[in-house]
Structure formats: C-alpha cells, structure tokens
Amino acid sequence: MKADPRGVLTGEHFIDGDHACCEGALAAGARFAAGYPITPSTEVVERFAARVPTVGGTFIQMEDELAASITLQGGVWAGAKAFTVTSGPGFSLMMEHIGYAAMTETPCVFVDVQRGGPSTGLPTLPAQADMMQARWGSHGDYAVIALCPNSPQECFDLTIKAFNLSEEFRVPVMFMMDEVVGHMTEKVVIPPADQIEIVPRKHTKESVEEFQPYKTNGDLVPEIAHAGEGYRFHVTGLTHDERGYPNMTPQTQDKLVRRLQNKITSAADRIAMFEEAHLKDADVVVVSYGITSRVAQRAIDTAREQGLRVGKLRLITAWPFPEKKIRQLAGRVKAFVVPELNLGQMALEVERAAAGRAKTFSLTHAGGGVHRPEDILKVIVEASR
Amino acid sequence: MSTDLNTDLLNNDLLNTDLPDDDLVNPVEPFLRTDRMPHIWCPGCGIGTTVNCFARALIESKIDLQSLALVSGIGCTGRVAGYVALDSFHTTHGRAIPFATGLKLANPKLNVVVYSGDGDLSAIGGNHLIHAARRNIDLKVICVNNLIYAMTGGQTAPTTPDHATTSTNPYGTFEPSFNLPHLVEAAGAVYVARWTTFHVRQLARAIGEAFQKKGFSFIEVISPCPTLYQRRNKLGDSLDTMKYYKAKSKVKNGAPTSEVGLTISGEIIVGKFVDRERPDYQSMMRAQYVDSLGDRFVEPMEAEVCS
Numbered sequence: 001m002k003a004d005p006r007g008v009l010t011g012e013h014f015i016d017g018d019h020a021c022c023e024g025a026l027a028a029g030a031r032f033a034a035g036y037p038i039t040p041s042t043e044v045v046e047r048f049a050a051r052v053p054t055v056g057g058t059f060i061q062m063e064d065e066l067a068a069s070i071t072l073q074g075g076v077w078a079g080a081k082a083f084t085v086t087s088g089p090g091f092s093l094m095m096e097h098i099g100y101a102a103m104t105e106t107p108c109v110f111v112d113v114q115r116g117g118p119s120t121g122l123p124t125l126p127a128q129a130d131m132m133q134a135r136w137g138s139h140g141d142y143a144v145i146a147l148c149p150n151s152p153q154e155c156f157d158l159t160i161k162a163f164n165l166s167e168e169f170r171v172p173v174m175f176m177m178d179e180v181v182g183h184m185t186e187k188v189v190i191p192p193a194d195q196i197e198i199v200p201r202k203h204t205k206e207s208v209e210e211f212q213p214y215k216t217n218g219d220l221v222p223e224i225a226h227a228g229e230g231y232r233f234h235v236t237g238l239t240h241d242e243r244g245y246p247n248m249t250p251q252t253q254d255k256l257v258r259r260l261q262n263k264i265t266s267a268a269d270r271i272a273m274f275e276e277a278h279l280k281d282a283d284v285v286v287v288s289y290g291i292t293s294r295v296a297q298r299a300i301d302t303a304r305e306q307g308l309r310v311g312k313l314r315l316i317t318a319w320p321f322p323e324k325k326i327r328q329l330a331g332r333v334k335a336f337v338v339p340e341l342n343l344g345q346m347a348l349e350v351e352r353a354a355a356g357r358a359k360t361f362s363l364t365h366a367g368g369g370v371h372r373p374e375d376i377l378k379v380i381v382e383a384s385r
Numbered sequence: 386m387s388t389d390l391n392t393d394l395l396n397n398d399l400l401n402t403d404l405p406d407d408d409l410v411n412p413v414e415p416f417l418r419t420d421r422m423p424h425i426w427c428p429g430c431g432i433g434t435t436v437n438c439f440a441r442a443l444i445e446s447k448i449d450l451q452s453l454a455l456v457s458g459i460g461c462t463g464r465v466a467g468y469v470a471l472d473s474f475h476t477t478h479g480r481a482i483p484f485a486t487g488l489k490l491a492n493p494k495l496n497v498v499v500y501s502g503d504g505d506l507s508a509i510g511g512n513h514l515i516h517a518a519r520r521n522i523d524l525k526v527i528c529v530n531n532l533i534y535a536m537t538g539g540q541t542a543p544t545t546p547d548h549a550t551t552s553t554n555p556y557g558t559f560e561p562s563f564n565l566p567h568l569v570e571a572a573g574a575v576y577v578a579r580w581t582t583f584h585v586r587q588l589a590r591a592i593g594e595a596f597q598k599k600g601f602s603f604i605e606v607i608s609p610c611p612t613l614y615q616r617r618n619k620l621g622d623s624l625d626t627m628k629y630y631k632a633k634s635k636v637k638n639g640a641p642t643s644e645v646g647l648t649i650s651g652e653i654i655v656g657k658f659v660d661r662e663r664p665d666y667q668s669m670m671r672a673q674y675v676d677s678l679g680d681r682f683v684e685p686m687e688a689e690v691c692s
Contacts, residue, residue, distance in 0.1 A: 006683070031685070032491050034483075053674045056683035058490045063516040067483035070476060074456075074487020077474065078495060082487070100477050227454040227472040227488055228495050234418070234467060236475035245421060246467060246475075 001200050003027050003160075005193035006055045012189050017155040017182040018043035021111060021175070022051065024159025025083055027196055030109070031057030032075035032082035034068040036090060039123045040179040041113035044085040065090035069097035073106045077235065079226040081163060081201075083109035087179075088117045091130055092137070099138030100237050101172035102260060105214070105222065107201065109162045111175040113182040114290075114341075116367035126179035127367030128290055129342035134174040135319045141257050143264035145271055146174035146319035148289040152186045158316065164199035165271065169263055170221050176318060178341065180291040180370065208232075214256075215242040220263035264320055272322035275314040278304065282311030284383045285329055286337045287350050289315040291370055296339055299376035308384050318346065326353035335383035339363035339376050359383065413440035416450075418470050425464060429623030431582035431608030432462055435529050436469070438585050439500070442592035448496060455498045456485040458505035460536045461610075462529040465500045479509030482517045485524050493667055493685070496525070496596065503530040503544040507563050511543070518572035518601045520666045525595045526603045528565060531610040532647075539613030546649045550617050567642040569603040570659050576602035577642065577659035582609065583630035584655060591657065600665040607653060618649065 007026035015023070022044045025033070031052065035045035049059040057080070062068040068084045075082040086094060091112045101108055114130050116122025134146045145165050149155045155177060162173040204211050204223035213233040216222045222242075225231040238246040239253045264271070275293075278300075279285065288296040293314045303310040313329070315322065326336070326349075335358055338347035347362035354360055361383050365371050417440070426432050443450065450471060457466035459478035466473040476484045481499045489497045499506075506514050506528050517524060533551060534540040540553040544565065548557040566577045576598045580588040588606060595602035609615055609626040620626065630653065637645075638656040645654040664672075674682045 032487070034487060053678055054681045054683055056685055058670075058685050060486070060490060062483060062486075063512050066480060067486075067513055067516075070480040071483040071487040071490075074474075074484040074489075075491035076487075078488045078491035080491040082491070096477055097480070226492075227474075228452055228492055230451045232450070232470050232472055234473050234475070236467060237477060238475065245418075 001198050003193040003196035003198050004029055008193040008196060009190050010192045012187060014185060015152060015188050016043065016185045017149065017152040017177060018113065019047050020152040020155035020188045021085070021159050021177065022047040023188070023190060024156040025109070025163065026051060026055060027156070027190065027193070028081065028160040028163035029198055030081045030083050030163060031055070032072065032080035033059050033084060034062050034071035034075070034082070035059070035084055036062055036065045036068045036086065038065075038087045038090045040115055040182050041085045041087045041111065043182070044111060044113070065093035066097070069094035069110070070100065072108055073097065073101055073104070076106050076108050077227050081107075081167075083111060083163075085111040085113070087113050087115045088130055089120060091133065095133070095137040098144070098172050099140060099142065102138065102142035102144060103237050104235050105170040105224075105260075106172065107166040107170050109159070109166055109173050109175055111177065114176065114178040122368045124179065125368040126291060126370065127341045128176075128178055128292065129345065129367060131176065131318060131340070131342065131345045134176055141261060143261045144172055144174055144319055145169065145264060145317070146176050147273075148176045148315060148318050149181055150290050150293045150314065151181065152184060152188045155181065156188050156190060160196060160198075164197070167199040167201055168221070169267070170202065170224065171264060174319070176290065178290045212242045213244040214240060216259065220259055220266065268320040268322070269324060271317055271320060272325065273316035274322060274325060275312070275316065277312040278309075279311040279313065279329065281309050283309040283334045284337060284380055285311040285313050285333050286339070286376070286380065287313045287315065287326070287346070288339055289318060289346065292339050292341055295371050295373055296376055298373035299380060302373065302377050303380045308380060310380055310384070315346070321346075321349045321353070323349070323353035326350055327355070330354040330357040333358050335359040335361060337361045337363060337376065337379050337383050339365070339371050339379075341365050341367045341370065412444060413437055416440040416443055416470055418468055421468055424468055426461060427612045429609060429611035430461070431531065431606070432465065432529055434582040434585060435527065435588065435606050435608060436465055438589040439527065439592055441589040442596070445589065446593040446596045448596055452494055453496045453498065454488055455500055456481045456488065457499070458501040458510060460502040460505045460534070461531070462500065462502035463505060463536075479505055480513065481505065482510060482513040482524065482526070486517060486522050489523055490667065497523070499524055499526045501528065502535070503528055503532065503565070504534045504542040507565060507568070508543045514569065515572040518569045518574045518603070521573055521575060521600045521663050523599050523665045523667065524601055525592070526601070527592065528603065528605045529608045530565065530605050531608045531614060533610050533614040535610045535613055539610070539617060544647070546647050549614070549649050562647070564642065564646040565605050566603070566645050566658050569601075570642045573601065573663065574603045574659060575600035575661050575663050578657040579605040579607065579645065579655050581607040581630040581634055581653060581655060583627050583634065587655070594657070598660075600663055607647070620650070
C-alpha cells in the first residue's frame with residue numbers, strides 16, 4: 001500500500017537527521033508517539049509534537065522512559081503505528097518494554113540517537129556503544145531488527161523501512177542513529193506519497209470465533225487484532241500459547257521462544273541491507289556503519305589512491321547481523337577492519353562470522369568524537385601487509 | 386445520584402436473573418474466560434470477589450463490552466486481565482496505567498479499565514499513578530489493596546500499615562504508608578472511592594458510577610490476603626477479616642481524604658470521597674489544538690487506525 005499523503009512532506013529539504021527521522025515516521029504512517037526528552041534525540045519528538053496534530057494523530061510526553069516505551073504499545077494495540085525516541089540512559093530504561101514488545105509481538109519502532117556512555121556519559125557527543133544493548137539488552141532470548149542510518153536522507157528513508165519491517169515481522173525495530181547523524185544537516189528529498197511503499201498491519205481476517213492471537217499460519221508471524229474490534233483477546237508478557245493464555249510448561253516456552261527468534265533469523269538474508277564497493281578485488285574490507293562509515297570512506301578512498309586493494313562494506317542492517325555476507329568474504333579476503341565508536345562491539349560479530357578465515361582488526365574509539373581518517377588508514381595499511 | 390448506599394442495598398435487584406430454574410447460570414459467567422478456571426487465587430482471597438462486583442457493574446451499567454479494554458500490571462490482582470472475557474492486557478510491573486493511556490489516546494472510543502494491586506499501582510507504578518491523575522486521563526482504575534506484596538510472598542508494600550509484620554520487615558514495618566485516596570485526590574482524580582470486599586453491592590455500584598465519569602477515577606478495594614497478611618499478623622482467616630470489615634468499616638461519603646488513612650486493626654473509612662468535574666486530557670488537548678491551529682487541526686481518529 002502507498003503512504004497516506006497527509007503525512008508526507010514531499011519536496012527537497014535542508015534538515016538534520018533527527019527531523020528527517022520524524023518525517024520518515026510520519027510518512028510511514030506513525031500517528032502516535034510517546035516520548036521523554038533526552039539529548040541528542042529530543043528534536044525528533046519536538047517536530048512530531050508540532051506536526052502530528054495537523055495530520056491526525058497524537059503525541060504525549062510521558063513522565064519517564066519506562067512510561068513512554070509502554071504507552072506507545074498501548075497505542076499500537078489500539079490500532080496506531082507508534083514509536084518512541086531516546087538516547088542511551090533512556091534506552092536503558094526502555095529495555096523491559098523492548099522485551100515486552102518482542103514477547104507480545106507488538107510492531108513498533110524504538111529510535112536511539114546514541115551518545116557517549118556508560119551512564120550519563122557524554123550527553124551531547126556521539127558514540128555507537130549501544131549496538132550490543134540493542135540486540136541483547138532485555139532479559140531472555142528474543143530477536144530484534146536494528147538499522148543504522150549514516151545521513152539525514154537515510155534517517156528519512158530507513159525510518160520508513162523500520163516501520164515496514166516492524167509490521168512485517170511484528171517485532172520492535174531499533175533505529176540506531178548517533179549524535180552526529182542526528183544533528184547533521186543535509187539535503188533530504190522526500191518523494192511523493194504514491195512513491196512510498198508502506199507495509200500495512202498484518203490484521204487478522206479470521207472471525208471472532210476462530211481468531212487466536214498467537215496462532216501462526218506457516219510464516220511464523222501471527223495475525224493481529226486491535227482492542228475494540230470485538231475479538232476479546234488476551235495479551236500477556238507471560239509465556240503463552242496460541243490462544244494468548246499463560247502456559248508455564250517447558251514445551252510452550254520452547255515453542256514460543258524459538259519462534260520469536262526464528263521469525264527474524266530465518267529471514268536474515270531478506271532483512272540484510274548493506275552498501276558495498278570494491279569488494280571484487282579486495283584484500284582488506286572495512287566494515288562500518290553510521291557516522292563512522294563516512295569517516296571510513298575517506299580512509300578507503302585514500303588507501304585506494306595509494307594502490308591498496310580495500311573494499312567497503314557498510315552495514316545498514318546491524319541486527320540480524322548479516323553474517324552470511326561476512327562468511328562469504330572471509331573465504332577470499334585477508335582481513336576485516338572494523339572502526340566503530342565503542343570498544344569493539346560489532347567487531348565481535350565480524351570476528352565470529354569470519355570464524356578464523358580472515359583476521360579482524362577492531363579499531364575502537366570510546367566516543368565523544370569520531371575517528372580520524374588517517375587512523376583508519378593506518379590500520380588498513382597494517383591489515384594489507 | 387444517591388448517596389445513601391445502605392438503602393440502595395436493600396432495593397438492589399442485581400441477582401434477579403429472570404432465568405428458569407432448570408437453566409440457572411451464574412450471571413457473571415459470560416464475563417469470564419471459564420476455560421481458564423480454576424484461577425490461581427488462594428482460598429479466602431478477596432480478588433475474586435472484586436471481579437464478581439466488576440462483572441455485576443458491567444451488567445448493571447449495560448456498558449458496550451466491545452468498547453471495553455482491561456489492563457493489568459503484575460501481581461495477584463494483575464492476573465485479573467487473564468480471566469475476564471474482554472480485550473485484556475497483562476502488561477509489565479507498574480506500567481498498566483501508561484499502557485492504558487496509550488490505548489485510550491490512540492482510540493478515544495475505548496472504555497479503558499486498569500485493574501491492579503496496591504504494590505503495582507502505588508510503588509513501582511506510583512509515578513504513573515500520580516501523573517495520570519494529574520493529566521486526568523479518562524481511565525477507571527480499580528486498585529485491590531491487600532496491604533502487601535502477595536504474589537512474591539508477603540513483602541512490605543507502600544500500603545502496609547503501622548508495625549504489621551511482613552517477610553521483609555519480620556520485626557514489624559516502621560515506614561509510614563500511603564493513604565491512596567488522599568494521594569490520588571491531591572494528584573487530580575475526579576472520582577475517588579473506597580470499599581472493602583465486604584461491601585460487594587456498594588463496590589459494584591461505585592464501579593458503575595466510575596463508568597459514568599469522564600476522567601481519572603480511582604476505586605480502592607480493601608481486600609484480605611489470608612495466606613500472607615492476615616495469618617502472619619495473627620488477624621485470623623478470611624471470615625474473621627469479613628467480620629472485621631463489617632464491624633470496623635464506617636461509611637463516610639465525602640470524608641476528607643486526609644482523614645481516611647488505614648491502620649492495622651482500626652476503623653476503615655469507606656465511601657465515595659471525591660466526585661468532581663474537571664476537563665479530561667483529551668478534551669484539553671483538543672481545545673488547545675483547535676485554539677492554536679484552527680482549520681489546520683486534524684482529528685486524531687481520522688487518520689489513526691492503520692489496518
């Protein structure tokens with residue numbers, strides 16, 4: 001289905017990543033957001049608060065992130081597409097409700113504009129240190145999808161993608177921005193509504209008598225009903241059977257938790273998005289994402305000018321990790337260079353997927369700034385030897 | 386609206402089912418997920434009694450069940466959501482009110498009930514309780530107060546009264562407890578009542594009254610936990626507790642909520658304490674947008690449902 005034109009601000013804009021993310025959410029059909037102010041993410045909901053009463057929807061500023069992250073899910077079960085926006089400390093508080101969304105299969109989007117941590121850390125400065133938290137932060141076994149934009153344009157485009165994936169898989173999608181991408185102002189082109197593809201909610205077509213809220217039909221993703229439609233269904237964060245009823249047996253637990261994981265991992269290749277260049281002749285591949293990918297680009301260009309055979313693999317999907325791509329490359333390249341604004345998080349995944357067939361150079365940075373291209377270049381040179 | 390509940394009690398016809406003798410069913414059965422029985426509550430627990438009152442209030446108020454959603458948090462009372470045959474959400478600990486807020490704001494046509502316990506609503510969820518009352522979100526909150534954390538084994542709650550023994554205060558509690566009607570009135574609730582599980586007719590009537598109110602309504606139900614509170618404090622069994630509720634409850638409609646705090650074995654002031662008018666959140670929001678945006682304002686419901 002095509003986007004509702006009321007939410008689409010078609011045209012060329014000069015806006016920052018936070019504002020572009022908001023426009024992406026509106027274009028995707030988000031008509032409900034609950035938030036709590038936190039730097040450097042607040043501009044997303046500030047814009048939403050200004051825009052949404054003119055397109056038909058609701059924003060509420062809640063008393064904390066615990067509230068925001070579950071209020072949005074109430075909005076989803078009432079029929080809205082909904083999201084919240086935060087940064088590190090708020091993301092930590094939202095973890096329980098990321099687990100609730102995973103367990104109850106509530107389609108929704110969590111935007112994390114990453115800043116330096118741990119704790120209050122560097123409120124106004126960038127980091128990419130929530131990448132593992134995005135994947136593993138809530139307790140128990142589950143799977144999520146996480147996307148990493150590297151420009152305001154992508155903040156728009158990929159926010160739409162994030163909503164679409166959340167609806168297709170009925171899963172919370174983590175939208176992993178960083179402070180630089182959030183506050184960077186660039187040209188953003190918003191296409192006409194009829195050129196924006198929207199995935200509608202997977203609403204049940206079953207009768208009230210036949211409907212079971214967690215019964216799947218082949219594809220591992222159950223159909224949903226909304227409150228107020230007469231289905232009188234039950235939703236719980238407890239382990240539940242296909243009727244949605246609590247069931248405390250190891251068999252039900254096994255079936256449910258494996259399905260929650262498998263519905264994402266089995267579709268990993270389809271979900272995986274990356275940008276690649278010069279991979280055919282590459283000895284060394286720089287694997288990066290978010291703002292770091294733009295610094296890495298400079299290092300790659302310089303290295304190639306110097307005759308080094310360096311390839312680029314930019315992760316757009318961070319989770320599920322595109323390990324098949326890494327595995328294929330590991331068989332024919334010498335090494336991966338992984339610069340990131342943390343002490344080596346996604347580098348662990350690269351190393352795992354490479355499984356010893358290529359070396360992994362983790363180029364760490366604790367955040368508060370970005371890498372210098374020459375530092376990345378130095379490691380590329382080392383890895384090429 | 387009658388304030389003389391004891392007179393009403395005598396005229397109550399809730400039990401007149403007009404069914405032939407050979408076809409007797411419990412009139413609350415259609416409101417329950419009977420395929421989930423037996424429930425998990427202990428013998429003598431008061432929560433089932435409150436659910437019965439809730440169902441009877443639904444019968445009497447003739448409320449449209451399709452428009453009704455019930456949200457619970459975690460704990461013994463949190464299990465209510467699983468037993469009622471309604472759109473029902475068993476959420477996370479303390480967060481029933483914000484979840485319910487999302488339901489209500491995204492679909493204002495829904496009647497949203499929050500049904501949870503004292504620990505869930507006033508300790509871990511205390512921040513949400515006062516802010517929802519402040520905003521006057523149109524929610525009906527039923528708080529079953531058993532004075533204890535029951536599901537986890539009888540730990541001290543913010544409501545545990547003076548010197549009661551609990552598993553985490555084995556030598557007696559010493560921290561002051563919340564007076565919940567006083568708290569929610571101060572925060573802005575438009576309807577505040579308290580009954581005990583002895584006052585089944587009055588409780589059903591209060592729930593019905595709350596359905597007539599637009600705004601944040603709060604009904605506290607004092608309820609026994611014979612397993613963990615009464616027994617540990619040598620207060621007898623559930624029958625003894627009913628006798629206590631009967632003997633020591635005093636109906637004081639309109640009582641100042643500052644004077645209705647609970648003690649371990651003293652008087653229990655019950656009644657309807659607050660019934661006032663105040664614009665609810667969505668009315669205020671709409672008025673503000675219309676005032677500021679004029680023709681540019683678009684009603685939320687026009688674009689909200691996405692299926």
